[in-house]
Amino acid sequence: MSGCDLNGLGVLVTRPAGQAGPLAASIRQMRGKPTFFPGVVIEAVEHGRLVSALSSMTPMDLAIFVSPTAARLGVPPLIEKFGSLDGLRVAAVGRTTAAELEKLGLTDIIVPDSSSGGEALAGCLQLGQLANRKVLLVRGEGGNDVLETALRKRGANVWLFECYRRCLPGADFGAVEPLLRDGRIGAWMATSGEILDNLLRLAGEHAALLRNTPLFVNHPQVAVRAFSQAVKVIFVTSGGDAGLSAGLCTWFCEPRASMS
Template sequence: MTTPLAGLRVVIGRPREQAARQLQLFAEAGAEVLALPLIDIQPPLDPLPLQHAAAQLATYDLLILVSPSAVDMAMPRLLQGRDWPATLQVALVGRGSAAALRRWLAVEPLLPQSGADSEALLQLPELQSLPGKRVLLLRGNGGRDLLADALRQRGAQVEIVEAYRRALPCVDLSPLYRQGLTALLLTSSEALTNLLQMAGESRRQSLQSLVIFAIHPRIADYARNSGFGSVMLAEGGDAALLTAVCDWFAARKKA
């Protein structure tokens, strides 16, 4: 077995429930792999809106799940005690969400072939004109309104429901301060915000040696603006992210 990442420490900042596949892939590639969930995924403070939406599921034309967390936190409630409505179309943001949905439901969702954000989803032909369509958008607390606003402009009746809550985790950051080359994989800007908050000003400088791999330009820009000098942009799929890290590490060893 080849181990192209031998000598590299890889820290995976995804929520714990979503990190298993990345942990396996990077360990098989020879990296020292650590799970350090920088976002804690919790149920919504008020469960009633999701319960009500689940009870009315058959009345919607389109269900949008904006993240793997939305899928994993909402699907048990949506599937509880009912068959899946045959006419309900599902749309997803990102391949991670698609992988999560496959664990719960055998449907063919609307999914951008390139891009893993609301902007990419809004480019799909099926979402260009939605007069009178009822849309259920499931997301976490404090999500962006871009998607809902755009769909309303296209004629849809959009109901936003909080399926989960993102919270500051309680984790040990000491692996990030160890000597040696460390790559940190980030799938959201909020994960970096939490990291900096937990580290505090006294430790912030110690984090600057991390090599950040971000899956979206918005996350990469935020990392650079936060003072990180080594920021790499990678695609969001697990295999694509692994390839990006391997390519960067190989080039670094040749330099």
């Protein structure tokens, strides 16, 4: 981000493997030092199960993608099933997901303006016009039910397409612990409640180091969850990698009034 100098600040980047590159590049551009520690492992659902799940599906009126992974793993089997997604209304829960959909050739994507998450998307969709419409919700196994519930309450016929599963990483937190202890990591990020929970669980007896390090999240619900788990300093940013980068810049680069 132009004009922002993190002056070597270490930032713990916890996005899943394969999704952290752009955010890390932004941190480096601001002269920060990203450290990778994926907070969740993504596993694709077997192709045969995806084919079976789509076998009885007819064309939808709207497809909603809840994450970049949902876009990356959900679009190809849908194109395989229907041949093309031309004419299908498409929505994304945030800017990062919308960017992934655009990489896959989709356009005119409905996306919340300033926030991210199912609640934000529900707020910008014309839910009153979805009664009796067929809505495809593309997500991971056991995903958040907030958006699904909101759609069903408006009378939408919701079909779930669960194309991946999220797993607890097997990584050793011991590599991160000394970096937190001696201040070489001065901020960390969690873009979902699951990542937050996993990091604190993996930290084990060292979880206090995370709780005492400024946390950056891009959704109010994750902030509430972090507060309930005794994280001391929580900064809620706008959506996407750009929002997280701007949050770091605001907290560490811009003057702040002293807090009593």
